[in-house]
Amino acid sequence: MVCPFVWSLWSLFSSIIIYRECRQNMHNTDLKAHLEGFYLFARHELLTG
Numbered sequence: 001m002v003c004p005f006v007w008s009l010w011s012l013f014s015s016i017i018i019y020r021e022c023r024q025n026m027h028n029t030d031l032k033a034h035l036e037g038f039y040l041f042a043r044h045e046l047l048t049g
Helices: 002-023 029-048
Strands: none
């Protein structure tokens, strides 16, 4: 289906942007860890469909 694929692609794209912004603010380790987890989840969703 197209919708899950589009959602996965958008999630991955947005998580990469947020992750890059977070890397510039590494003092907030809790937020960094949360965003890394979301990035891995989005990547997993994209790979598994």
